[in-house]
Amino acid sequence: xxxxxxxxxxxxxxxxxxxxxxxxxxxxxxxxxxxxxxxxxxxxxxxxxxxxxxxxxxxxxxxxxxxxxxxxxxxxxxxxxxxxxxxxxxxxxxxxxxxxxxxxxxxxxxxxxxxxxxxxxxxxxxxxxxxxxxxxxxxxxxxxxxxxxxxxxxxxxxxxxxxxxxxxxxxxxxxxxxxxxxxxxxxxxxxxxxxxxxxxxxxxxxxxxxxxxxxxxxxxxxxxxxxx
Numbered sequence: 001x002x003x004x005x006x007x008x009x010x011x012x013x014x015x016x017x018x019x020x021x022x023x024x025x026x027x028x029x030x031x032x033x034x035x036x037x038x039x040x041x042x043x044x045x046x047x048x049x050x051x052x053x054x055x056x057x058x059x060x061x062x063x064x065x066x067x068x069x070x071x072x073x074x075x076x077x078x079x080x081x082x083x084x085x086x087x088x089x090x091x092x093x094x095x096x097x098x099x100x101x102x103x104x105x106x107x108x109x110x111x112x113x114x115x116x117x118x119x120x121x122x123x124x125x126x127x128x129x130x131x132x133x134x135x136x137x138x139x140x141x142x143x144x145x146x147x148x149x150x151x152x153x154x155x156x157x158x159x160x161x162x163x164x165x166x167x168x169x170x171x172x173x174x175x176x177x178x179x180x181x182x183x184x185x186x187x188x189x190x191x192x193x194x195x196x197x198x199x200x201x202x203x204x205x206x207x208x209x210x211x212x213x214x215x216x217x218x219x220x221x222x223x224x225x226x227x228x
Contacts, residue, residue, distance in 0.1 A: 045090045048117040049083065057110035057141045074108050076134045078223065081174060085220055086111060089172060092204055092217055093195045095119060099169035102161055102187065103127040104196075105225065106152050109138030111174060116142075116150035126162055127152040130226050160225075161187050168192055175225035176200050185212060197222045 055066040062072045071079040095118040103112045106127025116125045129135035132154050139152040166187035173196035180198050188194055188207040196203055202217040
C-alpha cells in the first residue's frame with residue numbers, strides 16, 4: 001500500500017532522490033522492558049532496507065526505479081511506498097528483536113519483509129492484505145527470502161487486522177484511516193506500539209496499563225484504509 005511524504009515533521013537535508021540502500025485478553029509485550037533493548041536506531045532500519053531488496057517486491061517494469069525515493073505502481077490500484085516514508089514509519093515503530101508484529105495493508109510484501117528482518121527468527125510477522133491476488137503475489141515475493149517466521153494472508157472481509165491472534169508488540173498500518181480504529185488499538189499488547197496514518201497524519205499509539213498515549217509525527221500521503 002502506498003505512502004508518500006507530504007510534509008516531514010522536521011526539515012530534512014536535500015538528498016539525491018536515488019537512495020543508496022547500504023475482545024481479547026490483553027497480554028504484556030514479550031519484548032524487554034528496557035529502553036536500550038527496545039531502541040531501534042536509524043542505522044538498523046537502514047541496514048534492513050539495504051538487506052531487503054526493494055526490486056524483489058516490484059513488477060518487472062518498475063524494477064529499474066527501485067532506488068528512486070518515490071512510490072511506484074504495483075497494479076491492483078496500489079503502490080509500493082516511498083522509501084523515505086517507510087524508513088520514517090519503521091523508526092517510529094521501534095521494532096525490536098523477538099517482537100510479534102502485524103502488518104496491515106502488506107501490499108507487495110516489502111514492509112512485511114523489512115519487519116521480519118528487524119524482528120529476526122525469534123520474532124514473528126503476519127501481513128494482511130485485502131486484495132487476494134495482491135496477497136498471493138506479496139506472499140510469493142516474501143518467500144524469496146528465507147524468513148519462515150513471516151507470512152502474508154488475505155484479510156478477513158470487514159475485519160481490521162487479525163484480532164483472533166491479538167496481543168501484538170507492534171502494528172504497522174500503511175493506509176490512511178479517517179479516525180483511529182479502536183479495533184487495531186485493542187490488538188496491541190501492553191507496552192505495544194501502533195503506527196498508523198490518520199487523515200494522512202502519522203500517529204503513534206503506545207499502549208500502557210493505564211491506557212493509551214497518542215502522538216502525531218508529520219503529514220504524509222496514503223491511500224485510504226478499507227474497512228476503517
